[in-house]
Amino acid sequence: MPQITIHSRKLDRIADASSACLVIPVFEDSPIADDLAQLDKKLSGTVSRALDLGDFSAAVGTSAALVGDQKIKRMLLIGCGKADDFDNGKQKKFAETVGRVLAAGKAQEATVCLERLGLDAKELAGLVEAVATEIVYANYVYTRTLSKPKNLPKLAKVYIAAGSAISANKTKAAISSGMAIGSGINFARELGNLPANICTPRFLAKQARSLGRQHAKLSVSVLGEKKMRELGMGSLLSVGHGSDEPSQLIVLEYKGGKAKEQPYAIVGKGITFDTGGISLKPGPKMDEMKFDMGGAASVLGTVRAVAELNLPINVVGVVAAAENMPSGRATKPGDVVTSMSGQTVEILNTDAEGRLVLCDALTYVGRYKPREVVDIATLTGAIIVSLGHEASGIFANDDDLAEALLAAGQRSQDRGWRMPIWQEYQKQLDSKFADMQNIGTGGAGSVTAACFLARFTEQYKWAHLDVAGTAFRSAPKGATGRPVPMLVEYLRARSG
Ligand code: BES
Ligand code: MN
Ligand code: ZN
Numbered sequence: 001m002p003q004i005t006i007h008s009r010k011l012d013r014i015a016d017a018s019s020a021c022l023v024i025p026v027f028e029d030s031p032i033a034d035d036l037a038q039l040d041k042k043l044s045g046t047v048s049r050a051l052d053l054g055d056f057s058a059a060v061g062t063s064a065a066l067v068g069d070q071k072i073k074r075m076l077l078i079g080c081g082k083a084d085d086f087d088n089g090k091q092k093k094f095a096e097t098v099g100r101v102l103a104a105g106k107a108q109e110a111t112v113c114l115e116r117l118g119l120d121a122k123e124l125a126g127l128v129e130a131v132a133t134e135i136v137y138a139n140y141v142y143t144r145t146l147s148k149p150k151n152l153p154k155l156a157k158v159y160i161a162a163g164s165a166i167s168a169n170k171t172k173a174a175i176s177s178g179m180a181i182g183s184g185i186n187f188a189r190e191l192g193n194l195p196a197n198i199c200t201p202r203f204l205a206k207q208a209r210s211l212g213r214q215h216a217k218l219s220v221s222v223l224g225e226k227k228m229r230e231l232g233m234g235s236l237l238s239v240g241h242g243s244d245e246p247s248q249l250i251v252l253e254y255k256g257g258k259a260k261e262q263p264y265a266i267v268g269k270g271i272t273f274d275t276g277g278i279s280l281k282p283g284p285k286m287d288e289m290k291f292d293m294g295g296a297a298s299v300l301g302t303v304r305a306v307a308e309l310n311l312p313i314n315v316v317g318v319v320a321a322a323e324n325m326p327s328g329r330a331t332k333p334g335d336v337v338t339s340m341s342g343q344t345v346e347i348l349n350t351d352a353e354g355r356l357v358l359c360d361a362l363t364y365v366g367r368y369k370p371r372e373v374v375d376i377a378t379l380t381g382a383i384i385v386s387l388g389h390e391a392s393g394i395f396a397n398d399d400d401l402a403e404a405l406l407a408a409g410q411r412s413q414d415r416g417w418r419m420p421i422w423q424e425y426q427k428q429l430d431s432k433f434a435d436m437q438n439i440g441t442g443g444a445g446s447v448t449a450a451c452f453l454a455r456f457t458e459q460y461k462w463a464h465l466d467v468a469g470t471a472f473r474s475a476p477k478g479a480t481g482r483p484v485p486m487l488v489e490y491l492r493a494r495s496g
Helices: 034-042 046-053 088-104 121-138 168-193 201-214 225-231 234-240 286-309 354-368 382-387 399-412 423-429 445-454 484-494
Strands: 005-008 022-026 063-067 074-079 109-113 157-161 218-223 248-255 264-274 314-324 335-338 344-347 372-377 392-396 416-418 461-466 472-474 477-479
Touching: 005 121, 005 168, 022 034, 022 088, 034 046, 046 063, 046 074, 063 088, 074 088, 088 121, 121 157, 121 168, 168 286, 168 477, 168 484, 201 218, 201 248, 201 264, 201 286, 201 314, 218 225, 225 234, 225 354, 234 314, 234 335, 234 354, 248 286, 248 354, 264 286, 264 354, 264 484, 286 314, 286 372, 286 472, 286 477, 286 484, 314 354, 344 354, 354 372, 354 445, 372 399, 372 484, 382 392, 382 445, 392 399, 392 445, 399 416, 399 461, 399 484, 423 445, 445 461
Parallel strands: 005 157, 022 074, 022 109, 109 157, 264 314, 264 372, 372 461, 392 416
Antiparallel strands: 063 074, 218 248, 248 314, 335 344, 392 461, 472 477
């Protein structure tokens, strides 16, 4: 895909601009004023006549494309809603609209004017970053397995004119952060979208290794099945047992902080395809289970963004990758396995496999003495019943960590919602034949899944993100890259 570039541009009067597409934010309550009035005059009233028609309301999320002249070929009015109501959420929607409309258009170059919004330096930095992120996001198209790529965006170069309230250096820094986050999100989307015959556990390992080669502060190691067997990861290994693809435990160590500083850990469920195993899933929509490595993809995307942002903290990313298949060697309902922690598990349903790979990865990550651990998993269909596709479920054994993730989700507009992991739910996991069983006995399926994980995370501060409803969409079908925005924002806040 052609790589898009985004630059900072100084623009004293928008009427003097020259651009293939001038992007102009417009408030509902003051549509034509000052600089826009100058531009309108220069173009003999094109803008005011368009507004008088009433087709463009300037509500957030709306846009109107106008023809300009020789210098300003096109104008794109983007709605911003009411001036005193242009909060974080509206700004994010505005940025999304800019990205979406530019990516759908024919212009190869565009200039986004932000000065007329009248924001202060801090708000502008946030908005410039959001606009850069959304432009990179919107410019991603899946092409990898198409013989003739289609819908390739024409857009190649974008200028952001943020105005004089913010320095050129701060604008440039905000653009590169935005691009780093956008690239991290798109990396996660691409891994999610790839079919499971390409994106196998070993493919994920390869992607991680190649990421490691691109960043000096990042080192990557991969444990194969033999090593995992030596470590006693009987639970993780039971999931890939029916598959011809060997399971992989991928470890990414980013060292942006002091050598001895404790790391933040993120651990992703990397089921590259979830058939359900012997507890086979029904046929319809089973293809969507190629997205069951969304947690792993978000770990790789986040580590990539963290490295590009050069955050001054240490981060350990762990991916538990396996393929869940039925076969003569597959784990059967009723089988009992021993996890790395020593706890035994009766596997009553081989389709509840995410927790089985995660529990061993969570035990393993304990050796890094992490400050906090966040796992990310497309863990349960039940979380979609609870929260739909808007919020990721947040479960935590520590209030401060839960608050940090909720706040990071709010700021990045990649939101989560807290769910309980009360002791009362734990008894659903009691088993006659092992220390616990891998499914609950009825109700609150997302909670009992989290309760299972909680039994392996007592030694550290831990949160679990259930992203089954947010990591991908069925229509239009595709990976969203969530919760990379939330995770990057959380780690950025933790790095001060
Ligand atoms: N990968 C699925 C969860 C899932 C469902 C993700 C829908 C995305 C969309 C997970 O491995 C699973 O199968 N969970 C079971 C658990 C059950 C057997 C206790 C579920 O949710 O039905
Ligand atoms: Mn499953
Ligand atoms: Zn699964």
